[in-house]
Amino acid sequence: MDTTILRNRFRQQFGTSGDLYFSPGRINLIGEHTDYNGGFVFPGAVDKGVAIEIYRNGSRKVCLLALDQKEHPYVEFTLDDTSKPEEHWACYVFGVCKELEKHGVALGGFNAAITGDVPAGAGMSSSAALESVFAFALNTMFADSRVDKFELAKIGQATEHNYCGVKCGIMDQFASVFGREGCLIRLDCRSLEYEYFPFNPDGYKLVLINSMVKHSLGNEYNERRESCEKAVALMNREFGGVETLRDANYQMLDTVKGDLSDEDYRRAKYVLDEKERVLAVCAALEKNDYETVGKKMYETHWGLSRDYTVSCPELDFLVETAQECGVTGSRVMGGGFGGCTINLVRDTICEKFVSKAKREYARKFGIVPEIYSVTIGDGSRKLQ
Numbered sequence: 001m002d003t004t005i006l007r008n009r010f011r012q013q014f015g016t017s018g019d020l021y022f023s024p025g026r027i028n029l030i031g032e033h034t035d036y037n038g039g040f041v042f043p044g045a046v047d048k049g050v051a052i053e054i055y056r057n058g059s060r061k062v063c064l065l066a067l068d069q070k071e072h073p074y075v076e077f078t079l080d081d082t083s084k085p086e087e088h089w090a091c092y093v094f095g096v097c098k099e100l101e102k103h104g105v106a107l108g109g110f111n112a113a114i115t116g117d118v119p120a121g122a123g124m125s126s127s128a129a130l131e132s133v134f135a136f137a138l139n140t141m142f143a144d145s146r147v148d149k150f151e152l153a154k155i156g157q158a159t160e161h162n163y164c165g166v167k168c169g170i171m172d173q174f175a176s177v178f179g180r181e182g183c184l185i186r187l188d189c190r191s192l193e194y195e196y197f198p199f200n201p202d203g204y205k206l207v208l209i210n211s212m213v214k215h216s217l218g219n220e221y222n223e224r225r226e227s228c229e230k231a232v233a234l235m236n237r238e239f240g241g242v243e244t245l246r247d248a249n250y251q252m253l254d255t256v257k258g259d260l261s262d263e264d265y266r267r268a269k270y271v272l273d274e275k276e277r278v279l280a281v282c283a284a285l286e287k288n289d290y291e292t293v294g295k296k297m298y299e300t301h302w303g304l305s306r307d308y309t310v311s312c313p314e315l316d317f318l319v320e321t322a323q324e325c326g327v328t329g330s331r332v333m334g335g336g337f338g339g340c341t342i343n344l345v346r347d348t349i350c351e352k353f354v355s356k357a358k359r360e361y362a363r364k365f366g367i368v369p370e371i372y373s374v375t376i377g378d379g380s381r382k383l384q
């Protein structure tokens, strides 16, 4: 990412220069809405993210300049404030400060300028990138990197829960902090064990298509989580030992079906289905069997659309178009309700698919979707 503008604006605003840090957004191959259910996910960091320049100012004040915010790009708060700033974007930074302090980090005031190239609302975790970059930078500056990377990811997650109203899982912040170039990460969200999987599918590309329908996770996301928790509580009462849907199976779920609404039942069932799909994808990846990977991606999409109900007509249309073009796999990525589809496409048909998707989508919805070809990059870091 070119940081020239960032540097110039920082100097203009604060009259000094500081250190540069970067944290990426993420993709996720498969394993959607499984993280807060104790399941597996398969994310990777991308080469797009959030960059900041930051400098200790020797006071208790935090002065933030967000280059990409049109309204209210400048916000100040103090580390002693107990209520969060009015500007939503600044709540992410405020939350990270508060959560780091809970970890015993003695913060001092700082000036920071922020910019990014992850499209907001595209399901690529621009907010996790923002949390992670501040968690990483402040931990480096004020705690000699004493807080470990798992805790940094959890600090980002706690920020979402406590300051931004989204009861998210750990996937996005984990991927942003732990990303490694060229690798996807298989993460067990129950134990937090993880493994890097070099991902370089010969003859295929990963392409994102942004429906340009802006998603913002909030109530609808939290409601999905509550549905899962209801099913868990019933199964736990019946069978014991069910802490998350990871511990459940179809037979248990069917036993409590009568006590669940149809909606809650279908959501819980989707999570059980997705659990099996992620394992099938792991096995397929070991054999370089990308056709099976792709088939599972489609199954995930239709599960998310019909049972988990987090898709929308625009995303369904993009996936149907992919299916018609013979794309290997396609599905909505991330929390849903808009954002991108992730597509596993054979090199030979990639161009044709992308131009058809653009054309047909524009014709139907009057918007030209943005296309991003995925490069898997490194996680949070200080820039030179």
Ligand code: GLA
Binding pocket: 031, 032, 033, 034, 035, 036, 125, 168, 169, 170, 171, 172, 217, 334, 335, 336
């Ligand atoms: C959002 C959340 C993640 C995860 C995904 C769905 O990105 O932040 O924790 O739940 O949705 O897989």
